[in-house]
Amino acid sequence: MTKPLENRVALVTGASRGIGRAAAKALAAAGAHVVLVARTVGGLEEADDEIRKAGGSATLVPLDLKDFDALDRLGASIFERWGRLDAFLANAGVLGAVTPLAHLEPKVFDDLMGVNVTANWRLVRSLDPLLRCSDAGRALFVSSGVARKHIPYWGGYAMSKAALESLALTYAAECEGTNVKANLLNPGPVRTSMRAKAMPGEDPETLPPPEALGPLIVDMLSPSYRKNSELVTFKRHD
Ligand code: NAP
Numbered sequence: 001m002t003k004p005l006e007n008r009v010a011l012v013t014g015a016s017r018g019i020g021r022a023a024a025k026a027l028a029a030a031g032a033h034v035v036l037v038a039r040t041v042g043g044l045e046e047a048d049d050e051i052r053k054a055g056g057s058a059t060l061v062p063l064d065l066k067d068f069d070a071l072d073r074l075g076a077s078i079f080e081r082w083g084r085l086d087a088f089l090a091n092a093g094v095l096g097a098v099t100p101l102a103h104l105e106p107k108v109f110d111d112l113m114g115v116n117v118t119a120n121w122r123l124v125r126s127l128d129p130l131l132r133c134s135d136a137g138r139a140l141f142v143s144s145g146v147a148r149k150h151i152p153y154w155g156g157y158a159m160s161k162a163a164l165e166s167l168a169l170t171y172a173a174e175c176e177g178t179n180v181k182a183n184l185l186n187p188g189p190v191r192t193s194m195r196a197k198a199m200p201g202e203d204p205e206t207l208p209p210p211e212a213l214g215p216l217i218v219d220m221l222s223p224s225y226r227k228n229s230e231l232v233t234f235k236r237h238d
Pocket of ligand 1: 188
């Protein structure tokens with residue numbers, strides 16, 4: 001049986017752990033060659049091992065997403081090697097600090113905006129021509145439920161995700177009438193290190209593991225997914 005992403009090229013940011021790593025494994029199992037981006041080489045290598053053991057293939061790109069010029073070079077390298085990009089999972093993110101706005105350190109705020117917003121805009125800028133070279137380019141941006149709420153102490157992270165949603169939906173509007181579709185995913189609470197940092201008192205075993213999101217992410221990055229400008233919230237089924 002043909003796999004949904006057979007012979008397709010997918011890029012995943014934040015692939016060294018958590019949701020990104022699980023998504024990369026699911027995309028590779030669905031047939032895609034996955035380009036894995038994160039800073040932690042060990043985490044990328046572990047993801048690569050897991051993907052190979054399952055019969056898939058990956059290319060590792062260790063980089064800091066705040067090295068914005070490297071994101072331009074990444075687009076150029078993908079173009080040279082494959083001439084297109086079929087799927088882009090904009091997953092990497094940082095939580096910053098859960099603290100009153102008045103206490104948020106400027107360097108923490110800059111990191112939130114740099115990773116969660118500017119890097120994603122720079123990736124859109126770098127990868128949009130490649131997605132348009134695909135017969136069905138798909139971009140999926142990982143947001144959060146807090147983007148549309150105004151919860152005390154979550155302001156830095158919430159602002160960054162609200163800006164990300166604006167970026168993603170504007171990009172989607174610009175893609176109307178083309179082969180490219182851009183959508184948003186709210187994963188809900190997931191058992192990862194970011195969630196543990198945000199909610200240290202919570203029992204992680206009560207949360208779905210990141211692998212639970214794999215099928216939805218594969219679906220939303222497949223050529224058969226034709227919706228655009230959607231915000232989909234993950235619902236666990238166990
Ligand atoms: P995580 O376990 O902390 O993983 C974050 C990933 O982002 C890591 O692979 C990390 O890689 C990468 N990253 C962070 N800063 C980076 C940088 N400067 N350059 C390159 N890569 C960087 O988080 P997660 O829970 O899987 O979160 C994934 C996405 O889901 C995020 O956008 C998050 O906001 C969103 N989300 C998560 C939850 C949840 O409950 N877990 C809920 C709502 C939304 P390195 O550290 O190796 O660079």
